[in-house]
Amino acid sequence: CVLKGANPFYQLLLEELQLLRQGYTMEFLRVSSYEGLRSSGTVTIHPGISLSDLTDRPVLLVEDIIDTGTTLARIVPLLQQDANPKSIRICTLLDKRLNNDDDDDDDGDDVSFVGG
Numbered sequence: 001c002v003l004k005g006a007n008p009f010y011q012l013l014l015e016e017l018q019l020l021r022q023g024y025t026m027e028f029l030r031v032s033s034y035e036g037l038r039s040s041g042t043v044t045i046h047p048g049i050s051l052s053d054l055t056d057r058p059v060l061l062v063e064d065i066i067d068t069g070t071t072l073a074r075i076v077p078l079l080q081q082d083a084n085p086k087s088i089r090i091c092t093l094l095d096k097r098l099n100n101d102d103d104d105d106d107d108g109d110d111v112s113f114v115g116g
Contacts (some may be wrong), residue, residue: 009093027053033071043074051083059085066095072073088098 030046059079066072072090079088092099 006062006093009064010062013091031071031073031075033074041070043071045075045078047115053077054079054083054085056086058087059083059089061088061090063090063092064094066092066097069097 013029014026027049030050032046033041033043061072061075061079063072076088076090079085093114
């Protein structure tokens with residue numbers, strides 16, 4: 001789960017997994033790429049996860065909103081290289097990227113504006 005924004009979405013996902021009786025373990029990755037309300041273009045990954053715990057395991061990366069895609073573009077290669085998971089899939093609630101030709105795994109709605 002990419003903290004902190006994805007946590008409410010992640011909690012709902014976990015409730016559904018429990019109903020399906022799917023086994024899982026949780027790890028949290030704290031990442032920042034924003035300064036105020038704008039993307040800085042630089043992704044900072046904060047320690048708190050042992051990447052070796054993900055080796056040869058399927059990983060579901062949960063993100064609340066994919067805005068520019070910068071964060072995932074940094075996280076996925078890092079996990080592939082340093083953790084060597086069996087697989088990496090992405091689950092997101094909202095994807096704001098326009099002209100998104102990516103074949104995302106389990107994304108929600110494509111949107112161009114979110115207010116709140």
